[in-house]
Amino acid sequence: MPPASSRCCFYTYHDTNQDEDKRVEWAIHKNPRNVLITVPPPRLFRDKETRPEAANLPSLGMISSKIWQSGQEIVIGFLAGSEWQRNQVKRYAPLWTRYANIRFTFLDHRPSDGADVLIGFDSAEGSWSSRGTDCSYFSSRGIKSMNLSWIMSQRSQADIRATILHQFGHALGLVHEHASPQVPVRVDRNRIFEDLNPWQSPWDPFRLDKVYPTDRLLATSNGCSIMLNYLPPYWTQHRMSLRHNTDLSEEDKDYMKFYYPPENHGVGYFNTLEIRSTNDPITLDAYIKTIPSRQKHADLIAGLTWIDLEPNTLEGPYVRVSAAVHEDRITAQIKAWPTSRLHAAGMAWLEIGPRFHFIQHGKFRLCDLTTPLDNFSRNSEVIEFSTPFPSPPTVVCFVTGVQVMQSNYRLLVDAVDVSSTRFTLKIGTWGGTDLRAAKVTWLAYPADQPGVASGEICTSDIRSWNQPQQENSAFTPFPTAFTKTPNVLLALKGFDCSRFSGLRLRVCTSLVTPTGFYWHIQGWTSIYSGCASYFAWED
Template identity: 35%
Template sequence: MTAVKTPKICLAGIKKDEDLSESKLNEMIAQSVQINPRNQVIGHPVTTKSNDGRAPRLAMMTGNLWKPGSVLNVSFRDGTQWQKNQVKKYAPLWIEHANLKFKFFDTYDKSVTIHILITFDPKGGSWSLSGTESASAIWWLGQTSMNLDNINPDSSEVDMRQRILHEFGHALGAAHEHQSPRCTIPWNKEAIYAAFKGTNMTKKEIDNNILNPKTMNEAQATRFDPDSIMLYYYPPQYTLDGKGTNYNVELSATDKAYMRFCYPPQATEVGYFDTMEVSPDKARSQYKAEKSYHEDINPSREAFTAQIATWEDSILNSAGMTWLAAGPKFDFLQMGVVDLGDIFRWGYNKARNWTWVSFPDKFSTQPKVVCFIRTLDLDNKANWRFKTYASNVSTKGFYMNINSEGDTIMQGAKVSWVAYPEDRPGITSGHFSTADVQSSEDPQAQNNATQKFDKQFADMPQVLVALDEIDFDCKEGLRVRVGTSMVTETGFDWNLETWEDSIMYGAGASYIAWGEPARKSEGLTFV
């Protein structure tokens, strides 16, 4: 295919000339969590910043993906019927691989909740807001969320398909592939600055939309895909090695896999609750929300109350929780909670605490036990160091360890545990921590790596991740987030991060993954 003569570029994010207050940004972020609570654990935070460059207080804590199964209402601010029909023709190609639906409205009606609002300004460039930012721009700012230039009868069908697919990729939460944290394109910066000189783009916008890669916490961190529709064409002279990039006009295999990760077809047994759903700005001591079970989990009981709370003089600015709704399909699981207060012989404030936990039913084969933090009560007079894990696991039970380190003063703790047969197909678990990628003597705010499963799945599994250890300086606030990005049949990318002035010497988390096990036939593994 003949490459286009001039490179295409689009701008993502709320327009730079909008005066967005920090509180308004926080409201928009909270709205993202309300639209899809799973955004609290997706490693893809919103990219919006205020006019003076300040990032919102909660920016490190939320993604901008739509809720799987949603119907997204798409409308047009202007355009001919022919232009609208081109969008209706090509945009649904994404939906073939995502658990979403589009409903198109030819005329913009403010009485209808619109999620994506399109204009066809031929001089406005090509751009789209990312994911739920689109809805925020429409609802809060009264803006359009996407512009499609050069959608006209004089444009080739190939160019129009590429432009529409690319911008709708942004609208569904995908970032530019050439800004992937794993992209190693050697840009010829001077050539790029010269090529875009005279346009309405500033040097900063060129840097932000072409040259500067996203960090691992800003984008879904798959391996770089040279065939992605989210990779724009750049000619050989724009790179130091003279290779340039492909002019991609179709969805690649990775593009399709990305959609399946973001918008899985199956209902999930993993649930989420974030305090931003209740109060995005004002701190409370208690947050509650009614949550629904998966329809197959507990038909006799449709909902339960999710609760996050603190007590006495502690200040809880924001927090999130996750859970597994274990119905009949998980009848092989055993689970429970251990309270530090029940370990009477050691009492409180001891660094090493353990107790024997007997399984309600003896396992017939060796089980695996996964532990998660449920409640913590640590004094702020010393650094916060806590770790929980299982040891001496047998078919009858295990020792639960609830430990602090150094001079940490532990007033109380509760730990949840889950056990399953180690040899059972279709389920696996493990642990990861900042120690895998950094030293506690050189603490970093962002920590990322790839976790490989010890079993392979036939398709993308479901994954439950939760903290099991922390090591923070008590002089500043305790801010920690564990998230995942791009779950595949063989593993996932994880991130452990803090923000603002918090000092994270270390943190760790455990995970459980389950799904359809990979099948072998005639010596081949089908995945």
């Protein structure tokens, strides 16, 4: 490799599209939280001029993060390298663990199996790493998942530290900072080919100038990030240079704290992909997950976060989730009916215990309608609080089940006419949608309650309904900033999707800060609109 590339990351050297959907399912199996947060992956790199057939290709890969389980031990194995090279990795990689709730264990012998990350030191390949749980997907198959070129005594300790921290950032799930549309860079492909061809490098330089579209990534320009890939100025058009960062930035540390929090804050998640593949849809089944509860006899608030199903008959698709605590165990269930072909579905829940003594909550089920609701009509139910509030509280609603006949999938739930003693729950549809059943959970809390916040996010905040798209993202500020990063429960409260390609969407976050959070409503088909409710609290 030429000296110019010694600080450059050859990201996704060997695994850009290989088994992508299998790797997503692997990531969810490794960590169910991957369905609730998103880190923009390489498959969002769409070059419409050279790959028009892939420009709008939906994939599980475009909607899943690949972070490890918080608190996990990640086993690092070495396929090669001198003792000095391995010691450099052991010295610098653990710097991430000061901010991420994970730990590294290094194998000194040549591993035959059991390693989550397999590291090589081949100088002909450059430095690169697979992303997050992709590392263990490849290492479980005996394939190298990271390569660290140029970890050599001739280089400065700053350069060695930068290389190791950068690649372990990928191994922990991060992508390149310069992929942000706010950090534009265009490479000089001809010059790179001239420099790399003598080394017969299989690396594809076309990847370096792929930029996430602005409608698919909400990001700030973190020019100090260790994930900002350095490029020599003569490899770029206009001879611009990206800075060479050698240590973690404050934003890098914040991302790690968000992705790998120190403990479980009472939010749980379940997705059918933890149990079975999306490629083998079923028509009738119940998926059950049982996990320990943080507290005995706690109540739960649950909501749908992910729906991927299509009608099996003219009766329309039907999906329902439920969750309950029995003794010290939580039983979560996702069920589909014979009218549906369920590819996947997901849910999130919050344990309501002494911490939330000020919350009242309940469920409402709209079902067994013999005729569809009239156009633009809203079925309503007056809900009485078990104990009156001193003043009108804040009410938050989540969808936990829905049945729609063979028509566009439209649903919106809302709380209106809120008083200190009651509120009206409205379940609405429009445009000729034949809604036959719906299930909703709700919670209410004093509007002036300190340390909590709630609200809703919707695609209508950023675009018109008649401009459907698969990826919808924005930043939503909290009504009042928290003193530290809060916990957030986010679940669906409504949607409007075409009937021709099934009900297929999910809601997730990519980063929560004390002032607000980045949200994403994503789909495998174009979404006319989508809405979700959130409840945030500070421990």
